[in-house]
Amino acid sequence: MFLNREAELTSLQQRFDDNNAEFIIVYGRRRVGKSELIDQFIIKNTGVRILAREETKGLQLKEFSSELTAFFGDTHLSSVVFPDWDAIFSYIRSYKNKRVIIACDEFPYLVNEDPSLLSVIQYHWDTWLKDSHLFLIVCGSSISMMEEMTMRYESPLFGRRTGQYLIKPLRFTDILEHFPDFNTAVKHYAVFGGTPAYIFKAEKDKDIYENIISRILSEDSILFRDTEFILMSEVSEPRYYFSILRSIAEGNTTPSKISQMTGLERSTVSKYLQVLMNLQLIIREIPAGEPLKSKKGQYFLSDNYFAFWFRYVYPYVKSIEMGNGRSLCVEEVKPTLQAYIGRKFEGCIEDLLWKFNASGLLPFRFHSCSRWWMKEHEIDLIAFSDTDVLFCEVKWQEKVNAEKVYANLLVKSNVFLSYHPEFRDKHYLVIAKTFTQESGIASDKVHIWNTTSLEEMYRRCRP
Known part of the structure; x- marks a missing residue:
């Protein structure tokens, strides 16, 4: 299945239609949908995606020779194996006036086998490719390697790329229509996230707990070990990174707390946190307005x-390997999953607010939206422009007392406003699955939305 990626496809298509030479870098971690994006782009135009393999240079050249001659229809060359990468590009040069896409997938496999390929591409780009009509794409799953090979100053390819696309997991608003209803979408997105290969593993008409048992807490499931494989392919000291990521997942969100839990030096933790951010595996949040x-x-x-x-x-892991996935779900997952989903629900709402913001469905257009905290006070989301501010409290609960939540939000917002008096107009938003009562406080400044309201507003954003 293929969901969204409308912005990337539109951008690629605009570049293709301009008819200029292109050297595009597409990268992002495994299973995020890079290859499918390229395939969808090629389907609408003309091109070929060649998947590199981790094998000898001779076998790689054989595969590329076969794929390229077949694509260009040179049947008389079907048995020819070009001797090196220079010969490959010299062959491609004979088609330099054609508007076609040539995509090399898993590009790092080729460079690992023959590092001189970077200089070969540099030479051919500088001498003729940049003046051709060809659309060249190189794609890779190791973020660190792709950046090192194609974007850093030391690389022969530095300054040659005409564009780059870091493909990230899908947002909640991208997968919402994949599920039968809003609440089901929230639960599955909170657990399976936005990686297409993960979210599509969940059976959308199944209970979330059954999907967790069969798709995650089973040793034969691809999702059981995939996180481990991804990390080990990106970092050289996985045990330290695993410890840090586990610490963050358990609620230790500052370097000092992570250091205390893991036993690692504070300076070591800071170094690894920076690497994890570069790999797009963690984010650093600062309070709204800071x-x-x-x-x-x-x-x-x-x-x-x-x-x-x-x-x-x-x-x-050991318990799951021994076949205890179902009992683990009952004893460890079920008691705390709703609280876990509640935290992820805030992220879903942030995605929706940005969507509503772009469609002009909010009282004003904001340019920033994030969480805020100060000592014992915390507000789930604060969105603001230069003059207006919206305070938002999010509850993943049924039968919420809106008046009580609003009263508490008002107290916390006043603390925020004491440090940020520049906002002229104040707006308030309380969100929950359902409410016990909501009409008493709703006004043009106070908004009460349940999940039905959210779904209806989302429909208004769709073309």
């Missing part, structure tokens, strides 16, 4: 499935 260099930052796993895996799978 400067970017604020020392109040906290660290969170950026992907819901990674957060679930480190919270509920990694500590119990």
Whole structure:
């Protein structure tokens, strides 16, 4: 299945239609949908995606020779194996005036086998490719390697790329229509996250707990070990990274707390946190209204499935391997899953608010939206423009007393406003699955939305 990626496809298509030479870098971690994006792009145009394999240079050249000559219809060359990468590009040069896409998938496999390929591409780009009509794509699953090979100053390819696309997991608003109803979408997105290969493993008409048991807490499931494989392919000291990620998943979100739990030196933790951020595995959040260099930052796993895996799978790997997945779900997952989903629900709401913001469905257009905290006070989301501010409280609960939540939100918002008096208009939003009563406080400044309201507003955003 293929969901969304509308922005990436539109951008790629615009580049293709411009008819200029292109050298595009597509990268992102495994299973995030890079290859499918390229295939969808090729389907609408003309091109070929060649998947590199981790094998000898001779076999790689044989595969590329066969794929390229077949694509260009040169049947008389079907048995020819070009001797080196220079010969491959010299062959491609004979088609330099054609508007076709040539995509090399898992590009790092080729460079690992023959590092000189980077210089070969540099030479051909500088001498003729940049003046051709060809659309060249290189794609890879190791974020660190792709950046090192194609974007850093030391690389022969530095300055040659015409564009790059870091493919990230899908957002909640991208997968919402994949599920039969809003609440089911929230639960599954909170657990399986936005990686297409993960979210599509969940059977959307099944109970969330059954999906967790069969798709995650089973030794034969691809999801059981995939997080581990991804990390080990990206980092050189996985045991330290695993410890740090587990610590964050369990609620230790500052370097000092992570250091205390893991026993690692504070300086070591800081170094590894930076690597994990570069790999798009964690994010650093600062309270709303704080400067970017604020020392109040906290660290969170950026992907819901990674957060679930480190919270509920990694500590119990041996038990799952012994076939205890179902009992583990009953004893460890069920008692705390609703609280876990509640935290992820805040992220779903943030996605929706940005969607509503773009469609003009909110009282004003904001340019920032994030969580805020100060000592014992915390507000789930604060969205603001230069003059307006929206305070939002999010509850993943049924029969919520809206008046009580609003009263508490009002107290906390006043603390925020005492430090940020620049906002002229104040708005308030309380969100829950359902409410006991909601009409008494609703006004043009106070908004009460249940999940039905959210779903209806989302429909208004769709074309």
